[in-house]
Structure formats: C-alpha cells, structure tokens
Amino acid sequence: MVDAARQPLIEIKAFTEVEKVEGFVGNFKVTLREKAKYVRADRCNGCNACSLACPVEVPNYFEMNLSSRKAAYVPMSQSVPLIYSIDMDACIHCYKCVEACGSLQAIDFSMEDKVTEEDIGAIVVATGFSHFDPTPMTEYGYGRFPNVITAMEMERLNNSAGPTRGSLIRPSDNVKPKRLAIINCVGSRDKRYIQSCSNFCCMYAIKNALLLKQAIPDIDISIYYIDIRTPSKGYEEFYDRAREAGIKFIQGRPAEITEDPETHQLFIKSEDITLGRVVEHEYDMVMLNQAAIPQPDQDHMSSVLNVAQSPGGWFMEYHPKLRPMDSPTDGIFFAGACQGPKDIPASVAQGSAAAARASRILHSDTWQIEPTVAVVWPDRCVSAKGQSCGICDRACPYGAINYEKGFAAEVVTAKCHGCGACVGECPHDAVTQLHFTDAQVLSQIRTLLAVEPEKKILAFRCQWCSYGGADLAGTSHFEYSANERGLRVMCSARMDADLIFEAFRLGAGAILYSGCHPQDCHYITGQVAGAKRASRLEKMFERMGMSPGRFRTEWISAAEGDKYARVINEMQATLDEIPMEDLKAEIERLKPEMEKRLTKLNEIPGVEEALIQVDFIVNEMLGKAVNA
Amino acid sequence: MNQTISESLAERVKAIPGGEMLMMCFSCGTCTSKCMIQEKLEPNYNPRRLIREAVFNYKEEAFADETTWLCSACDLCYPACPQKIHISGVITAIKQLAVAEGKQNPYQTAKVDEATCVACGLCVSVCPYEAISLVGKKVAFRGLIPVASVDPGKCMACGMCSAACRSTSIRLTEDFNDQQVIQDLWSWLERETI
Numbered sequence A: 001m002v003d004a005a006r007q008p009l010i011e012i013k014a015f016t017e018v019e020k021v022e023g024f025v026g027n028f029k030v031t032l033r034e035k036a037k038y039v040r041a042d043r044c045n046g047c048n049a050c051s052l053a054c055p056v057e058v059p060n061y062f063e064m065n066l067s068s069r070k071a072a073y074v075p076m077s078q079s080v081p082l083i084y085s086i087d088m089d090a091c092i093h094c095y096k097c098v099e100a101c102g103s104l105q106a107i108d109f110s111m112e113d114k115v116t117e118e119d120i121g122a123i124v125v126a127t128g129f130s131h132f133d134p135t136p137m138t139e140y141g142y143g144r145f146p147n148v149i150t151a152m153e154m155e156r157l158n159n160s161a162g163p164t165r166g167s168l169i170r171p172s173d174n175v176k177p178k179r180l181a182i183i184n185c186v187g188s189r190d191k192r193y194i195q196s197c198s199n200f201c202c203m204y205a206i207k208n209a210l211l212l213k214q215a216i217p218d219i220d221i222s223i224y225y226i227d228i229r230t231p232s233k234g235y236e237e238f239y240d241r242a243r244e245a246g247i248k249f250i251q252g253r254p255a256e257i258t259e260d261p262e263t264h265q266l267f268i269k270s271e272d273i274t275l276g277r278v279v280e281h282e283y284d285m286v287m288l289n290q291a292a293i294p295q296p297d298q299d300h301m302s303s304v305l306n307v308a309q310s311p312g313g314w315f316m317e318y319h320p321k322l323r324p325m326d327s328p329t330d331g332i333f334f335a336g337a338c339q340g341p342k343d344i345p346a347s348v349a350q351g352s353a354a355a356a357r358a359s360r361i362l363h364s365d366t367w368q369i370e371p372t373v374a375v376v377w378p379d380r381c382v383s384a385k386g387q388s389c390g391i392c393d394r395a396c397p398y399g400a401i402n403y404e405k406g407f408a409a410e411v412v413t414a415k416c417h418g419c420g421a422c423v424g425e426c427p428h429d430a431v432t433q434l435h436f437t438d439a440q441v442l443s444q445i446r447t448l449l450a451v452e453p454e455k456k457i458l459a460f461r462c463q464w465c466s467y468g469g470a471d472l473a474g475t476s477h478f479e480y481s482a483n484e485r486g487l488r489v490m491c492s493a494r495m496d497a498d499l500i501f502e503a504f505r506l507g508a509g510a511i512l513y514s515g516c517h518p519q520d521c522h523y524i525t526g527q528v529a530g531a532k533r534a535s536r537l538e539k540m541f542e543r544m545g546m547s548p549g550r551f552r553t554e555w556i557s558a559a560e561g562d563k564y565a566r567v568i569n570e571m572q573a574t575l576d577e578i579p580m581e582d583l584k585a586e587i588e589r590l591k592p593e594m595e596k597r598l599t600k601l602n603e604i605p606g607v608e609e610a611l612i613q614v615d616f617i618v619n620e621m622l623g624k625a626v627n628a
Numbered sequence B: 001m002n003q004t005i006s007e008s009l010a011e012r013v014k015a016i017p018g019g020e021m022l023m024m025c026f027s028c029g030t031c032t033s034k035c036m037i038q039e040k041l042e043p044n045y046n047p048r049r050l051i052r053e054a055v056f057n058y059k060e061e062a063f064a065d066e067t068t069w070l071c072s073a074c075d076l077c078y079p080a081c082p083q084k085i086h087i088s089g090v091i092t093a094i095k096q097l098a099v100a101e102g103k104q105n106p107y108q109t110a111k112v113d114e115a116t117c118v119a120c121g122l123c124v125s126v127c128p129y130e131a132i133s134l135v136g137k138k139v140a141f142r143g144l145i146p147v148a149s150v151d152p153g154k155c156m157a158c159g160m161c162s163a164a165c166r167s168t169s170i171r172l173t174e175d176f177n178d179q180q181v182i183q184d185l186w187s188w189l190e191r192e193t194i
Helices: A002-006 A049-053 A096-104 A151-157 A201-215 A235-244 A298-305 A344-362 A391-395 A421-425 A438-448 A466-475 A497-505 A526-544 A561-577 A580-596 A607-621 B002-006 B009-015 B020-024 B030-034 B036-040 B047-055 B059-064 B066-070 B087-100 B122-126 B160-164 B178-193
Strands: A016-024 A027-034 A057-059 A068-070 A114-120 A123-125 A129-131 A148-150 A179-186 A220-225 A248-251 A256-259 A266-272 A277-283 A285-290 A292-294 A332-334 A374-376 A431-433 A457-462 A484-489 A510-515 A551-555 B132-139 B143-150
Touching (some): A049 A068, A049 A096, A148 A151, A151 A285, A179 A201, A179 A277, A201 A220, A201 A235, A248 A266, A266 A285, A266 B030, A332 A344, A421 A431, A421 A526, A438 A484, A438 A497, A438 A607, A457 A466, A457 A497, A457 A561, A466 A484, A466 A510, A497 A510, A497 A580, A526 A551, A551 A561, B009 B020, B009 B047, B009 B087, B020 B047, B047 B059, B047 B066, B047 B087, B059 B066, B059 B087, B122 B132, B122 B160
Parallel strands (some): A123 A332, A148 A285, A179 A220, A179 A285, A457 A484, A457 A510, A510 A551
Antiparallel strands (some): A057 A068, A129 A292, A256 A266, A374 A431
C-alpha cells in the first residue's frame, strides 16, 4: 500500500464510494462520492493529537470490537494515506480536537461529501470478502459463551498490534488458554448456510495453529475437520509440519459445544470418525473458522457495475476456467475474493492478470470486439411507436441494450458479445445480428432443405458446444445418419422460433435444437433463454399434433461427440418409424399452422430479396429451368 | 421381483420416500454426536456408519446394525445435518427393507390383541410413524373381521397406540404394559410424597 501511495501514477481515493458507472470499455464515466472526513488531507500530518484529545470512545470495528477507538481516528495504525477522520455518528462536538490540532488547522467541521465524475478506461474490482457470523448456529454457542471466538477475533488477539499486544488470552478471565480447539467449516459446506467450501480455511486453521504453537509451546491445539483440503504447492508439507509440531487433527464435525457456567470451560462433542465413536473433549477456548461470504454490499455493487453474480453471490466471471479475471462486461476485471473465495497466491495471480488485462485496454486506441453484434432497426422497434416492450433489454445477458419507452431500443456495440438472444426473443423482428441475419440463416435453411426435405434432420447447433460436439463426432469417426444437416448459430438463444417454423414449413423431417449444458453457456444466460423457448415450442408442436420426436432438444457439450452421433441416430430411427406417406401428410397438415406464424417473415429487411436469390441459385444448381 | 432384489441397497433405499438423499452423506459425524440414543442407550449406535453400510451395499451388516432398529425418529439430527439429509427417513427406509426381507425386529414393537380389537381406528390416527393400518383378517372365533395391524418395519414402540386404545387391545409387551406403568407410577408417587 505504501509503495502504491508513493507511485506518482497511482492515485488512492480513500473513503470514496463508487456511485454510478456508465459507458463502456475504454470510455467509462464513473461517479465517485468522496466522503467528508472533517479533516483536511492537505494539512493533516497524522500526528495523533486529535485522537488523544478526543473524549469519545466507541467500539473499534477493525479490532473486531475487542477494544475501543476515539471519534477522531484512523482505522488502523498502518492506514494509507495516514489521514485522520472524525466519526460524525459518535462525535459530541466538544471541539477538543480542533484545539489539539492547533496551528495545523487541519480539522474542518464544514467539510461536505464531494461528488466527482471521472473518465475511466478500465475498472479492476477488488472488493474482497466478508465473514459468516456464526451466531445463528446456536449449537456452537457463539455470542453466549465468552470463550468461543471467531477466526477474525483470534487474528486480532494474536496480532502484535492488536488489543492484547499479541498475547493470547481467553475473554472470560484473561488467562492464557492451555487447550485450544479450532473448528473448521463453520457455516461453509453447510446446506443450511453457505453451500460452498470457502477454499482457504483449512490452511488458515493450520497456519493459526502453528503460529500459536510457536508463541505458546505448551498449548494443546486440536483441529476439528470434515476433510482437510491442502491442494496447492507446499500446502501438504505445511500440513505435515503442523503434525510434527504436535497439533492434533480430529476428523468429525462437532455437533455441540457446551459450557461449564462457572469456569467457562468448553466441552466439544463430536464423533471421531477414525475411531468410530463419539468423543467429548474439554477446552479452554474454541476458535470457529467461519465461512467466507460475499461483501454485504455486493448486490449493490453488482447493480452499480452492471456485473452479474454467480449463485452464492460472488461476482460472475466471463468464463470459470478460461477467463476467471474478466467480468462479462469488457473493461471490468476482478482481482481476489470478490469473484470467489481464494487464498493469497491465487488473489495475487488474479490481481496481476487483471492489471495486465486492464493495461491492454489503456494502451490501445481501438478495441476489437466480435463482429457478430446485434443491430436494431429503429423503424421496426415498437418502443419507438410508444408501446411498452423491453423484451430485448431483459433478454440481454450483458446489459448491452438501452431501452426506454418512446425510443427505439439501442445496442451499445462495445458491450455486445454477439449471442443473439435479443434477436431470438424480439417478437417484432426488429433486431438482427450481423453475420447471422435472418436473411442469412433463412437462406441456409432453404438451401439445406432444397431436396427431399422430409428425409432431412436439420440440426441447429450453437457455436461453442454442440457444433464442437458434431465436429468431434466427425474427427472421432463416430458414424451418424447422413441425412443430418447442420446449421451453426452463436448460441441456442439465437435459435428464433421463426427459424424453426420456417424449417417445418419447408417440410423438414425432424429438427434438433441443441446447445451448451446450462452451466457451460458462453453467454452467461443464453442457454436459459434458449431452453425456455425450446420447451415452449415442444409444447406448441405437441398441441398441433406433431409426431413426437420430430422436434428434439438436446444439450451437447463439445466433448460429447458420441452423444451427438447417438442423438442423430436416434432421431433417424424415430423418423424411420413414421411411414413416408403419413409423414408427408403430417407436413402438409401442419403447413398452414406454420404459415400462420410466419406472415411477417418477408417484411424483415433483406429476407425477401435473399430468398429469391437463394431459390434462383438452388434451382440453377439443381439444373432446373428457371423462368425469370 | 428378482430384479428388485438384485438392485443395490442404496438404490432401493433411495426409491423409498425419505431415503432419497442417502448418497449426499459426506461422513462428517454430526448426526452420531447429536444422537440421544447413542448417548444414553447404546454406545455402538451410529447413523453415519449405517448410511455408509447402505451406500456400499453391506446389506447384512446394515440389517443387523442396532442403528436400524433403535432409531426413534426424534429428528434431532435432521436440523443439524449440513447436507440436509433426513437421516431418520433413511433409517426407516432401511428398516422397511429389512422387514420386507424377513428380518425380525430384535426390539419390541406394539402387539395387537386380535381377540378384542374392535377396529375403531384410534390407534391408526394417533400413530406418529403411520405404522398401524386396519386390515381384514380371519380371527379365531370371530371370523373375517377388520383389525388393527402393526407394521414392524415402521413401529418405533413409543406406546401412543396403547395409551389411545379404549379396549386395551394394542400394547407394548412386558415392561411397558398398562399395569406395569401404573404400578411404577404409584410407587414413584408414594416415594415422592414421603
């Protein structure tokens, strides 16, 4: 922090809140509220005189409320920048601090919050994590038993700058503990509270145990655990060191802590799984290693930054394996635990990666994005005609569409990732996707179904998963029906219902609607939109009386070549079971139903011309005479 | 029938309502250390071990395990389980399978005196384990009549039915029959008043 403060190109804006983020990659407009400190930064020299003079004492949040601080304070002695502030909620306006400050005249009670707007090129979010409060877990008695403390309280008690100057004492009688227990997974790996594993607590428990063992060699420390997870380099060796140092590990999640109300001794009852029987041990002090949870204001930040959250509340990354430091919005990056609980090496690695990503933006004059972006035809958008709609805005996983009633929806090109969800969802065909325009996709459908369409299986594949799956089926030489005709779009969300209707109108034998598995979607929630539409279509076709199996939905990953081949073969088998006359009759019967839903298709700009050309070329190729 | 028997124990437990979550157990031992039966009655009682026996298809061990037969479904463990497994549901499912395979409950269950049962259904409505039902049965000297019938795979021997029955036709045997309980009560009252 001190290094950062000394670096002339880095400006630290302490005590400042981000209020609003607008714009896009390279061109963010960020509204910042610098809160009033009531101490002027240009005059304060951090001498501590105001704090000494201040008569008000309040609990010190930084010390986990184990000690007190004054109303004129710095959060901690190593604060950067070292500028005092006055806590207006606690201040009694005695002005003793003004007197103490004397000729420096740094204290200024007339200061107000300063709101500024800044042009920002890239944003790195490093807001960290918070701790699970174990009070609701009544079985562990936190809050009732004075000697049950949390990991953060232990951290302060064991810190040489902490309230006890680094000597560990138990809160009930200020005596050094002889027997200490550490309980892991308090709140984490628990379906009642935090489902996930908090990643670093096993190592944290071992580290704390070793530190305490060094400070107090005769202390007896036991760690209760469900599983010890020490997966990184050197971690298992560290675990071994703890065993060598005499720290005991007990596999078994304690069910209950009880207390002797007079001596405040604690008793932990758990099953010792390796012994296979229930054991009860006595301890002087118990540390609860609580779960890591998202910051309490993470939801608020998520809406300010327009960045989605994963289940569990952490910020959602662009891709969990390939782009863990990128947010789905270009130009916003994550560093550290705000994206998910992680330890120091992982946070440093992610932070460095995020900084490198950000500097790539700062050093370029232009920014390349996928060319498959969405475009709105303002004259077709019903919002411009005063109707309420906003379907495209809700469909967009990236918040790239600005919708306001009375104006045509607008795509922020720099934010668009080109999934086509808005195109698929728009009921008025007012949005299209470059390189996957309706005209282009419809032309492909026409061509693929030009000859004997009733024998064909038309497979809509998403670019990232099912297309890859089909590709793998080919390169792995998995045989599947030669009647399959593949058609690539970027995401299952782009597979517009109109395209399906048109394919059936043209007499397609069967249609496969395929994309990524829900958790693998490359466009955050694209697959969800696609899946919803597919199930709607399935029901609709069932009501129409279409033979079951002619429209099929399958989620196939790029690694599932065998599944792709199997699905196509199964569809072929289903098709073979329907006698050809019946199939043809069914296609004819359903044609008017499809046409009913396609009356506006030719109104889409470019579609009519494209289809005339396609028909011309197809007929030419089929060697048929064409009358102009 | 053969097919159902060849299925693994875990699959069969999962198929019974209450036993679905069986495979989610990560063996943390919270249930065992929470259990009152383990603490007060049977030190070898261990729901975690029973679930493991079921998962790994140690059928005979699971059916012979005291845990299968002693659980009172008090559900102290259920709210404590971090995986939200309804442990007493799993145990009841295992017990039902054991009874279906002809295993005898080594502990006592409620017994119906068919000679006096009038099939009023009071016991059916009070049983918290839904272990009692009315069935048509041929009883000596009474012919084919409806009588209460106890499912030993579900009965937890709590005695609610015995307390509710108005014709003393359903009861726990020996130590817990009405006379015994009244006698215990009187001796206790006399002792306390002195």
